[in-house]
Amino acid sequence: MNETNSYGRPWKAFEEQLELLTARGMSVSDDAWAAAWLQRAGYYRLSAYWYPFRVFRMEQDATTKALRSVRTDEFMPGTAFSDAVDLYLFDRKLRVLLADALERIEVSLRVEVAYRLGRIDTFAHLHEDSFHPSFRERRDGRSGMSVFAAWQQKHQGLVDRSKEDFVKHYRQKHGPDMPIWVAIEVWDFGAVSQLLAMMKVADQEAIATRYGIGDWKAFASWVRALSYLRNLVAHHSRVWNRNMVSEPKMPALQAPAWCAAFAGKPDLLAKPFVYLAIVRHMVDVICPGSQWRNRLADHLQTFPVQASQRKQSIAAMGVPNGWETWWLPERGQ
Incomplete structure (x- = not known):
């Protein structure tokens, strides 16, 4: 017998999806163009980009009497289907730019971790004593195992699933265990981040210093945050105005000057x-002279203008006032 669930919304054809949107107050100037976008990107994915244009109303909780903001299905006056598409395209280009930068950062971190640990022990990633006792023995929230044991399982899974020729060649010639500078090439960003978090303090300090940060704890939070960002980018998830769940810390020591714009500002x-x-910051350290910062700043300047009465802007990204002065100081802003 098939189990049932409480989800009661029926499947809708693309034309029916458009009818639903227009009934809720969205303007669609070209039905064929809009239907093509629904077919290309999907209603659910695009809904994340028309969500900011929904009408919100204040309601009073019947029990607590507290006021709360409740989202309705209606759209603000003037909201056009193109508003959502333009935000989607802006976000897609943002993810492309981030993918380029995050690749450089991930590769650089792999080198730093493998170089630091490999100098001490060729197979450091397989030996508990290569890592800080307190860090490695913390409990993994999902499995209940130590984080080192859980990481070992992840490492083995990544190696076993790898289709890389160098993995097959190495294991056939030398056996199942690969040196850290070989094994690290099959890890994902999350695995690198987790291993870094277990390293001894002196090792973490040395790697943080390599990237111009004197606070190793803050730097570890940066790497966790970048791992989270990498997952969003890899899964084509919305980035531009998302509430992020892995908040980075600002360094208490040797902090770059730009960190002052965010310090003590949880929002x-x-x-x-x-x-x-x-x-x-990381790209500037890894690739001095890179034009990535310019490309990103130029992209932010292309933020789309909307027809909706509720205007969106890059302020929803958490952009601090005066960001241009430290982002592109060479432009004299």
């Missing part, structure tokens, strides 16, 4: 722009 630390600032 900004929960938004994506501080992540972009961290990416900019």
Whole structure:
């Protein structure tokens, strides 16, 4: 017998989806064009970009009498289907730019972790004593195992699933265990981040210093945040105005000057722009002279103008006032 659930919304054809949107107050100037976009990107994915244009009403809780903001299905006057598409395209280009930068950061971190640990022990990633006792023995929230044991399982799974020729060649020639500088090439960003968090303090300090940060704890939070950002980008998830769940800390020591724009401001630390600032910092260290910061700043200047009465802007990304002065000081802003 098939189990039932409480979800009662029926399947709708693309034309029916458009009819629903227009009934809720969205303007659609070209039905064929809009239907093509629904077919290309999907109603659910695009809904994240028309969500900010929904009407919100204040309601009083019947029990607590507290006022709360409740989203309705209606759209603000003037909202056009193109508003959502333009935000989607802006976000897609943002993810492309981030993918380019995050690749450089991930590769650089792999080198730093493998170089630091490999100098001590060729197979450091397989030996508990290569890592800080307190860090490695913390409990994994999902499995209940130590984080080191849980990481070992993840490492083995990544190695076993790898289709890379170098993995097959190495294991055939040398056996199942690969040196850290070989094994690290099959790890994902999350695995690198988790291993870094277990390293001894002196090792974490050395790696943080390599990237110009004197606070190793803050730097570890940066790497966790970038791992989270990498997952969003890899899964084509909305970035531009998301409430982020892995908030980075601002360094207490040897902090870059731009960190002052975010320090002590939890509302900004929960938004994506501080992540972009961290990416900019890391790319500048890894690739001096890179034009990535210019490309990102130029993209922000293309933020779309909307027809809706409720205007969106890059402020929803958590952009601090005066960001241009430190993002692109060479432009004299």
